[in-house]
Amino acid sequence: QEAHAAQMERTFIAIKPDGVQRGLISEIIARFERKGFKLVAIKLVNPTKSFAQKHYHDLKERPFFDGLCDFLSSGPVLAMVWEGEGVIKYGRKLIGATDPQKSEPGTIRGDLAVVVGRNIIHGSDGPETAKDEINLWFKPEELTSYTSNQEKWVY
Numbered sequence: 001q002e003a004h005a006a007q008m009e010r011t012f013i014a015i016k017p018d019g020v021q022r023g024l025i026s027e028i029i030a031r032f033e034r035k036g037f038k039l040v041a042i043k044l045v046n047p048t049k050s051f052a053q054k055h056y057h058d059l060k061e062r063p064f065f066d067g068l069c070d071f072l073s074s075g076p077v078l079a080m081v082w083e084g085e086g087v088i089k090y091g092r093k094l095i096g097a098t099d100p101q102k103s104e105p106g107t108i109r110g111d112l113a114v115v116v117g118r119n120i121i122h123g124s125d126g127p128e129t130a131k132d133e134i135n136l137w138f139k140p141e142e143l144t145s146y147t148s149n150q151e152k153w154v155y
């Protein structure tokens with residue numbers, strides 16, 4: 001009832017170049033839609049390597065950092081913002097464990113990916129990173145806000 005009184009929780013979700021090139025965009029979006037989350041921003045972008053380094057700045061000491069940034073900047077990425085109660089945590093649940101060998105069947109990575117370096121999707125891991133990542137990838141005017149009146153659009 002009061003779902004729109006305050007701004008609902010938002011998270012940043014990105015389909016990485018492997019997911020885009022494998023034709024998994026509609027499959028992945030469908031899972032978030034069917035769950036009941038709301039898409040409030042979406043665009044296909046070609047991140048530069050330095051942009052990828054900004055996105056993954058927390059991982060800069062890790063041995064796979066350079067390869068990861070090369071990969072993220074190797075082709076178009078579908079950047080999205082999804083909104084809904086608990087969307088940050090539940091979005092991670094829909095995505096599954098980082099390593100697709102450990103993700104449960106039924107999750108996006110569990111069903112659709114095989115190796116950790118090509119795990120097709122990214123999702124913010126907490127409220128702070130969600131805010132930072134949304135701000136990094138989107139301008140304020142690219143974020144929409146609307147109420148779904150589904151009963152009006154179905155006859």
Ligand code: RTP
Nearest residue numbers: 064068097098116117118119121122123124125
């Ligand atoms: P993401 O940020 O992409 O949603 O992934 P995550 O939180 O589940 O995992 P994180 O530890 O933040 O790692 C970010 C991405 O780095 C790649 N990775 N490669 N051993 C490896 O080669 C390795 N470990 C992680 C993955 O693409 C992971 O999603």
